[in-house]
Amino acid sequence: MIIKDLQITRQNTLRDALTRLNELGTGILLLVGEHGRLERTVTDGDLRRLLLEHNQLDRLLVELPEQKSTVIEEGYTRRQALSLMRERQVNQLPVVDDAGRVTALLNRSDIDEQVLLSTPHMGDTELEFVMEAFRTNWIAPLGPNVDAFERETAELVGVEHAVALSSGTAAIHLALRLLDVGPGDTVFCSTLTFAASVNPVVYQGAQPVLIDSEPESWNMSPDALERAFEWAKAESRLPKAVIVVSLYGQSADMDPILEICGRYGVPVVEDAAESLGARYKGKASGTLGQFGIYSFNGNKIITTSGGGMLLAPNAEMASAARFLATQARDPAPHYQHSTIGYNYRMSNILAGVGRGQLRVLDERVQARRAVFQGYKDALSDVEWLEWMPEPEWSYSTHWLSVVAIRQDAAKSVTAQRLIERLSEEFVEARRVWKPMHLQPVFADAPSFDHGNHSVSADLFERGVCLPSSSHLSADAVNRVVDTIRSMR
Ligand SMILES: *Cc1c(COP(=O)(O)O)cnc(C)c1O
Numbered sequence: 001m002i003i004k005d006l007q008i009t010r011q012n013t014l015r016d017a018l019t020r021l022n023e024l025g026t027g028i029l030l031l032v033g034e035h036g037r038l039e040r041t042v043t044d045g046d047l048r049r050l051l052l053e054h055n056q057l058d059r060l061l062v063e064l065p066e067q068k069s070t071v072i073e074e075g076y077t078r079r080q081a082l083s084l085m086r087e088r089q090v091n092q093l094p095v096v097d098d099a100g101r102v103t104a105l106l107n108r109s110d111i112d113e114q115v116l117l118s119t120p121h122m123g124d125t126e127l128e129f130v131m132e133a134f135r136t137n138w139i140a141p142l143g144p145n146v147d148a149f150e151r152e153t154a155e156l157v158g159v160e161h162a163v164a165l166s167s168g169t170a171a172i173h174l175a176l177r178l179l180d181v182g183p184g185d186t187v188f189c190s191t192l193t194f195a196a197s198v199n200p201v202v203y204q205g206a207q208p209v210l211i212d213s214e215p216e217s218w219n220m221s222p223d224a225l226e227r228a229f230e231w232a233k234a235e236s237r238l239p240k241a242v243i244v245v246s247l248y249g250q251s252a253d254m255d256p257i258l259e260i261c262g263r264y265g266v267p268v269v270e271d272a273a274e275s276l277g278a279r280y281k282g283k284a285s286g287t288l289g290q291f292g293i294y295s296f297n298g299n300k301i302i303t304t305s306g307g308g309m310l311l312a313p314n315a316e317m318a319s320a321a322r323f324l325a326t327q328a329r330d331p332a333p334h335y336q337h338s339t340i341g342y343n344y345r346m347s348n349i350l351a352g353v354g355r356g357q358l359r360v361l362d363e364r365v366q367a368r369r370a371v372f373q374g375y376k377d378a379l380s381d382v383e384w385l386e387w388m389p390e391p392e393w394s395y396s397t398h399w400l401s402v403v404a405i406r407q408d409a410a411k412s413v414t415a416q417r418l419i420e421r422l423s424e425e426f427v428e429a430r431r432v433w434k435p436m437h438l439q440p441v442f443a444d445a446p447s448f449d450h451g452n453h454s455v456s457a458d459l460f461e462r463g464v465c466l467p468s469s470s471h472l473s474a475d476a477v478n479r480v481v482d483t484i485r486s487m488r
Contacts, residue, residue, distance in 0.1 A: 003102055006030045008042065008061065015057040017047055028092050030102050031064065037100040041069040041092075071096045074103060077424040082111050115427045115476040118299045118400060119469045121364060126356030133349050141166075141326070143348030149355050150309070153294070156358060157276075157284035159311050161318035164346035164354070165325055168273040168295025168308035172243065173200035174321045174344065175269045175291035175310060181206045181240045188228055190220045190245035190252070190271070191435040191447055192456035196295075197245050197271045198436050209239065210437040210447040213456045216391050218402075219252030220244050221450035222260060228448040229264050242268050244289060246275035247433075248388065248465070249301065249368065249399030251285040258288065269293070273308070276301055277365040279395035286311055296350075301364050301399045301470070302357035304350040365397045367470035371477065372398035375466060378481040384410035385484075386462075402432060404462040413487050415464045422466075425483045427476075432463030 007030050008017055017029060021044060029042040046064065055063055070088045072081055074097050085093055085108050093111075095104040133145055146164050154162040165171050181187055183205035189198050191210035201208045211228055214221035225242070232238050242261050244252050251272075261268050272278070272286030273295035279285060286292035296307035312318040323329075328341025346354075376387050388402040405415055415431055422429045435456040437447035449455070466480055 007032045010061045013058050038102050040067045078111050078426050079424045081106055115467045117428045120303045121470045123356050123360035126353045129352030129355045133352050138348040141345035141347050145348045145351035149351040152358050157287050159287050161312040163310045163318055163321045165308045165344045168293050169196040170344040171293035171308040171310040176200050176204050179241045185240040187241045188239045189243040191437045193245040208445045210445050212450040214450050219247050222256035224448040224450045225260055243271055245271040246285050248402050249275050249278050249397035250394050251278050251280035254280050254288045274399045277361050277397045281393045302361050304354040307346045307350050364470040368398045371468050371472050372401040374477050375401050400465040400468045402465050418464050422483050430465045432459050434460050
């Protein structure tokens with residue numbers, strides 16, 4: 001919409017105004033006076049009233065009464081604009097500059113559009129698989145979609161055995177159970193992560209030991225891990241497992257981590273909930289430890305609305321996982337149980353969604369990487385921003401686009417202030433995960449820093465996750481970029 005087209009003066013006729021409204025279909029015109037200053041807005045209704053007062057179509061608009069129109073000044077936030085529109089019950093709002101000239105016309109439907117952090121993005125085939133499940137009445141936590149989803153996921157990442165489950169958390173839990181983690185045991189886990197990585201350790205009655213990040217990948221520090229092992233060895237209490245998290249779509253530096261764990265003979269569970277589609281030295285993230293897990297929660301790179309996958313090292317472990325995930329029913333002619341199981345299997349309907357999503361995973365990865373690159377390019381000259389690094393051995397999906405504030409260069413900008421400012425523009429942004437060693441619930445867990453300070457605590461302090469959906473519009477990216485640029 002070009003503002004000039006909306007402008008009329010009192011020297012225009014009623015016919016001019018009606019014709020213009022008719023052509024533009026905006027429902028509003030701008031009556032301007034001297035120096036293009038806005039006098040008032042003119043709506044359909046205003047013109048209708050003039051007609052009803054027996055004005056002829058060739059009457060000049062001098063007849064229009066003076067009226068103070070609702071406007072907003074440049075420098076407004078979306079939140080301010082929307083609340084003004086709500087208060088005055090208008091759907092359009094002219095923006096005026098210092099001289100009272102209109103520079104833009106805001107539409108309510110555009111203004112209140114939210115930009116969310118990470119939303120589901122369906123492809124073209126999900127519904128077909130779901131309908132097939134309906135058609136064949138496979139509405140159960142097993143069925144052909146489940147089998148196929150497992151097979152297709154395994155093929156995609158290049159492993160033999162995958163088990164579809166109700167969540168990524170369930171997958172971690174089963175991995176620990178299969179590794180025989182129990183009361184009195186310890187399990188090492190990355191500290192910079194979502195609570196779901198660590199909670200299953202406690203479900204099993206074991207104690208977590210929290211390992212810091214290193215600055216190159218923001219993932220588990222081999223240095224901190226080594227020191228944790230030295231401590232554990234001195235205490236004669238080696239962990240039963242090490243849960244290595246791959247954060248925000250980026251693999252951890254697995255080679256040194258696997259070397260250390262191998263040296264101590266401790267198995268690795270790769271929490272790749274956020275990094276399906278990522279690679280480490282060409283290998284699929286999630287396939288490097290003894291066990292690997294993916295999540296298909298609604299906010300992840302591909303989703304089944306809720307679900308997870310366990311990658312198992314062999315057929316025995318995979319079938320043990322399926323057994324435990326279906327209430328541990330013994331093969332007997334009646335209901336018989338000799339161990340405690342769970343209800344953790346994925347439904348055949350949701351597996352159908354997953355099969356469709358797998359087919360677009362590559363596109364989704366490309367799109368998320370492009371979102372990250374878009375931010376980075378557009379803000380390359382903003383020296384107080386430090387983008388999540390991508391080491392040369394990493395191919396990150398950039399599930400989330402993450403940036404840290406360089407406190408030395410930022411003057412007054414903090415992570416929290418940036419998030420609040422974005423929220424004023426209806427942009428959802430979040431802090432980087434609060435490390436587990438700083439969580440009240442894990443206050444008693446031993447933790448090991450990288451070198452002499454906590455890298456994860458620093459990233460939590462400074463880090464912000466920006467909107468990262470694979471179908472994020474260019475307008476949305478611009479809104480984020482402009483908002484960040486407006487901060488100092
Ligand atoms: C999402 C997530 C999980 C849990 O996955 P759910 O499917 O939601 O249970 C585990 N670990 C990390 C790092 C995650 O981001």
